[in-house]
Amino acid sequence: MGDFFQLRPASERPGWSWWSVVLLVTAGLMAVPSFYDLAFQLDTSVIFVLALLALSMSFLWGYVGILSLGQTAMFGLGGYVYAVMSLNTGDTTTAALAGILLPALFAAFLGYFLIWGRISDIYFSVITLVVTLILEKAIRATSGDQFVVGSVRLNGQNGIPGVPALQVPWDPQTELFIDGVFYLTAACMMLVYIGLRLLLVTRFGQVLVGMRENRRRVELLGYDSRYYQLGVFTLCGAIAGLAGVLFAVWGNFVGPSMFDLNQAAQVVIWVIVGGRMSLAGPIIGTAAVVYLTTWLGTQGVGQVTLVLGAVLTVFVLLFKKGLVPSLADLLSWLANGAKGRSRP
Amino acid sequence: MSAPILETRQLRKSFGGVHAIDQVDFTLWPGELRCLIGPNGAGKSTFFKMLTGQHRPTSGQIFLEGKDITKAGAHEIGRMGIGIKNQVPDVFDGLSVRENLTLAARFALDKAKAAVKLEEVVDRLQLQSVMGRTVGELAHGQRQWVEIGMVVAREPKLVLLDEPSAGMSTEETARTAELIREINRDATVVVVEHDMQFIRSIAAMVTVFHQGRILVEEEVSVALSDERVRDVYLGRSAA
Numbered sequence: 001m002g003d004f005f006q007l008r009p010a011s012e013r014p015g016w017s018w019w020s021v022v023l024l025v026t027a028g029l030m031a032v033p034s035f036y037d038l039a040f041q042l043d044t045s046v047i048f049v050l051a052l053l054a055l056s057m058s059f060l061w062g063y064v065g066i067l068s069l070g071q072t073a074m075f076g077l078g079g080y081v082y083a084v085m086s087l088n089t090g091d092t093t094t095a096a097l098a099g100i101l102l103p104a105l106f107a108a109f110l111g112y113f114l115i116w117g118r119i120s121d122i123y124f125s126v127i128t129l130v131v132t133l134i135l136e137k138a139i140r141a142t143s144g145d146q147f148v149v150g151s152v153r154l155n156g157q158n159g160i161p162g163v164p165a166l167q168v169p170w171d172p173q174t175e176l177f178i179d180g181v182f183y184l185t186a187a188c189m190m191l192v193y194i195g196l197r198l199l200l201v202t203r204f205g206q207v208l209v210g211m212r213e214n215r216r217r218v219e220l221l222g223y224d225s226r227y228y229q230l231g232v233f234t235l236c237g238a239i240a241g242l243a244g245v246l247f248a249v250w251g252n253f254v255g256p257s258m259f260d261l262n263q264a265a266q267v268v269i270w271v272i273v274g275g276r277m278s279l280a281g282p283i284i285g286t287a288a289v290v291y292l293t294t295w296l297g298t299q300g301v302g303q304v305t306l307v308l309g310a311v312l313t314v315f316v317l318l319f320k321k322g323l324v325p326s327l328a329d330l331l332s333w334l335a336n337g338a339k340g341r342s343r344p
Numbered sequence: 345m346s347a348p349i350l351e352t353r354q355l356r357k358s359f360g361g362v363h364a365i366d367q368v369d370f371t372l373w374p375g376e377l378r379c380l381i382g383p384n385g386a387g388k389s390t391f392f393k394m395l396t397g398q399h400r401p402t403s404g405q406i407f408l409e410g411k412d413i414t415k416a417g418a419h420e421i422g423r424m425g426i427g428i429k430n431q432v433p434d435v436f437d438g439l440s441v442r443e444n445l446t447l448a449a450r451f452a453l454d455k456a457k458a459a460v461k462l463e464e465v466v467d468r469l470q471l472q473s474v475m476g477r478t479v480g481e482l483a484h485g486q487r488q489w490v491e492i493g494m495v496v497a498r499e500p501k502l503v504l505l506d507e508p509s510a511g512m513s514t515e516e517t518a519r520t521a522e523l524i525r526e527i528n529r530d531a532t533v534v535v536v537e538h539d540m541q542f543i544r545s546i547a548a549m550v551t552v553f554h555q556g557r558i559l560v561e562e563e564v565s566v567a568l569s570d571e572r573v574r575d576v577y578l579g580r581s582a583a
Binding site: 203206207209210212213214216217218219220221222223224225 | 422423437450
């Protein structure tokens with residue numbers, strides 16, 4: 001379990017214990033549709049989608065030291081690109097790929113100016129947040145009849161309903177139903193999680209972690225940190241775009257709220273609660289907070305936002321590292337304690 | 345004689361109207377161990393920052409083995425085989441000693457060679473006992489050594505060190521002096537320092553800076569007995 005809970009990347013490959021946990025979890029997820037009803041699958045799928053969005057933010061923040069508050073920009077773009085393209089062409093496979101590629105290109109474009117401009121970290125955060133809010137306002141302003149892409153009206157505030165379900169690429173007649181979407185989102189989340197973990201082992205990944213610790217040392221060692229920053233920002237843009245596509249597929253709907261402040265802030269909360277310095281953390285944080293939000297909604301408390309705020313405050317004050325790393329600390333403390341006691 | 349490994353021509357750096365470094369011609373030969381000394385504000389740190397690409401000169405040129413590197417960024421200079429250590433340790437505080445050194449070695453070498461190099465560096469720096477510790481928790485002197493380890497792990501041909509013994513105990517300083525002499529066996533070394541004891545113990549050529557210019561360039565014993573050098577250190581007018 002040590003690998004799974006790990007606080008910082010080991011320079012070594014993940015061990016067999018990590019692989020067995022990953023395989024077990026994957027197997028468990030794949031079995032869910034046989035045991036649970038469609039409503040449960042639907043609720044869980046969206047957690048996987050949002051966890052992807054959280055991963056795209058936490059990887060940048062926790063491992064590279066780049067705090068991007070605007071991953072929702074790429075998330076929303078991914079959703080809108082998929083919606084507009086699939087409604088226009090009827091070909092969902094190309095639309096989904098474009099929904100990943102275009103946000104990645106957008107991230108590269110934005111990142112180029114932010115990183116080559118040597119903008120300080122705090123402005124990086126502010127500008128990325130402003131970018132997502134600008135996109136939100138821009139989309140909200142497209143209610144008129146004149147805002148049409150191809151044959152699709154953007155609809156401003158109301159968003160685009162009736163986004164097509166994803167077709168199986170090799171069999172376009174078959175569309176993914178709720179259980180299909182469940183499998184797809186679960187697989188995407190696990191693959192991205194595994195991919196990011198393995199990325200940390202590579203030299204590229206180690207340079208990224210080095211940049212978080214000390215950017216000047218990385219430069220003095222001979223590495224142009226700008227290319228690494230741009231590379232990882234683009235990669236995380238693609239992940240956020242993927243999350244956006246899946247979100248559109250899941251709900252058959254895209255709207256400007258995908259870009260808004262509420263959405264952007266929630267990503268930060270998921271990551272803080274789960275723990276940014278771990279890859280499992282943001283996934284568990286997303287699941288916990290989304291579940292809590294839904295549950296509070298059904299309890300008729302009425303003050304969901306207030307309760308969430310309190311939860312965030314507690315975490316920031318008491319569990320600075322987040323849920324998963326704190327748990328890991330507890331485990332290692334217990335293990336050490338046990339060792340200490342067993343000594344004569 | 346071979347070509348100089350490092351050379352500056354008419355190097356100048358101005359902050360506002362003040363010339364922190366004023367028309368400096370400096371030559372360093374391969375295999376040398378050179379100390380840059382001078383009282384506070386003499387310009388030695390500014391000079392160091394320009395050599396390492398962290399400050400851009402106002403005018404003049406810097407050559408590495410005859411190649412103009414005046415406009416090179418810090419990462420390019422690092423890539424040319426120059427190992428740099430600033431005064432404040434630039435280490436990866438959140439990572440273990442092993443991870444720090446591995447990162448440095450792997451930047452330059454493939455995995456197998458990096459592992460061999462790692463062993464060698466750890467032996468040389470006697471860091472075996474702290475390999476698993478987080479660098480941020482180590483004592484100041486040890487963090488400095490970890491950084492020196494990161495610098496030499498890349499097998500640089502030229503090593504530039506800014507006050508490597510700052511804040512160290514007498515014992516640690518002696519150990520650092522020994523390390524620098526060892527590094528000098530394979531690489532040309534430039535050390536910015538103002539601890540006289542330390543400079544005497546590494547017994548090198550010294551370049552004395554004063555008011556942005558080179559005042560004296562001599563063997564350490566000769567330089568330190570020079571009347572002008574005594575004057576600037578005692579704050580008397582050098583003119």
